[in-house]
Amino acid sequence: MTVSNVLCFFLPMNVKILFFAGLREALGTASESLALPAGVVTVGALRDQLAARGEPWVALANMKNLRVAVNQQMVGLDAPLKAGDEVAFFPPVTGG
């Protein structure tokens, strides 16, 4: 990994996005780092932005009971989003 790659990854204007369980499998990826697009200021707006990529990303918009965490706290889709946040999308939990 080059120095510029490292800098890019930790660039504070990025958000780190994580996917878990069935959603991770449907999307074929567990995580990505994304420069927060202009105007995307809520979790719901980020979800819409990702879903607009088309298949298989529309799963994010179509999934019933999509759960979201920002910085490892469960939040609603109207929760605010800022650069540097860690955002996770996942199905309802089934532990225990």
Added chain:
Amino acid sequence: MSVSVQEADFDAGAEIAALSAGREDVGAVASFVGLVRADKQAEKVGAGDTAPVQAMTLEHYPGMTEKALEAIAAEARGRWDIFGVRVIHRVGRLLPGDRIVLVAVASAHRGEAFAACEFIMDYLKTRAPFWKKEETAAGGRWVDARESDDHAAGRWERD
């Protein structure tokens, strides 16, 4: 450390004993152990969807899982007069009969211990980021969340 997320099995007896070791004020320890069940999932519909569970893989969200469990344990401590809490949740691939989860609570009297133990399990089921994937002869399938778990957790909601 009252909360652990681990691949390894646990010794429930040793964990229960540790909650009252060296103290004389503990009058009650309530515990719950969850196990992997192999029985047919009769409530599910669809051909090939009633095959016995051969194994189960538990995925979690490292970092958030521990925080969520700590928050649930702290909430229980705030609601009841309890002396100690121990939560262990396993991750990775488990087989029928394997232990998945332990919740144990120590208090002076049984009422607090029973209530706090049930509360922690109900909240864990709906708030801690774990996901189960079952393996059957028909393939793998992610376990659906159950409405009854939401209702169970909802009983503890405060106005």
